Amino acid sequence: MPGKIRFAPSPTGYLHEGHLLSALYVWAAAKKWDLKIHLRIEDHDRSRARPAYIEGIREDLAWLGFHYDSESIQSARNDIYEAALKKLEAKSLIYPCYCSRKQLLAENPQSETGEIVYQGKCFYKTRDKRRETREDLNSAPHNLRFIVPDKFIDWHDMRLGDFHENPKHQCGDFTIRDRDNQWTYQFAVCVDDIDEGITHIVRGEDIRNSTARQIALMEALGHTDRPLYLHHPLIVDSNNKKLSKRELAHSLRQDREAGVTPEKLFGRVCYKAHLTENDAPITLMDAISTIIRIL
């Protein structure tokens, strides 16, 4: 069986330079390791996803010359997420959390990265309640949290090396479905990676922190074939800072409408990612070859 990699943008805007760099890494990895490419449209956040952006992803990828083997969209996969939730419930690994955002901030410490590390207040609160009381509680709006095992997870990144992390210290028990009944990114992505047979995960460094908790969740779902991970550097501005929201709001589509060619975009993005010496236009194949050399 050949391996499979995914490119997984969220349709909350049009594709920008950050997506383009990620796509180049994904397609380079696919070529290097002979992987099938899966496009996953991550529209789990229904309040922010827009049909125009979904169509925009497909159009922009076609215009740029990125071809893929299969496609899925999260909003069509509710049954699969429900089934995964049942699996966790059967193992008593889920509990409702009634804390407001304000309470979460006031009552829990934050990690070095500024994340709330949930201390399990609602776990202790609901654990000893009588059954009737719990059912009363269940009718109020609540998040569903996954009980993270309190253990260190050793995992390897093909670019960054070895990590030894305990999700209980990074984030604590985390939300898999929010109070609006929306599946969270962390949950949907794990269920999809298992269900879609993803063997290689290549994505931006900004998501690296999520890896240990995703491994914990995949293991709780009974998935032991851990994917291979590679987190690539992000595009930075001339001061080595992460691109601002405004810069990221500038879409590839705006460039395209202004007459910019894909080659010019590949050249610009590779230069901004410090992959090339200058921003001269290059072909998709050249951009991919450049990345293959450093994988």
Ligand SMILES: [Zn+2]
């Ligand atoms: Zn709570």
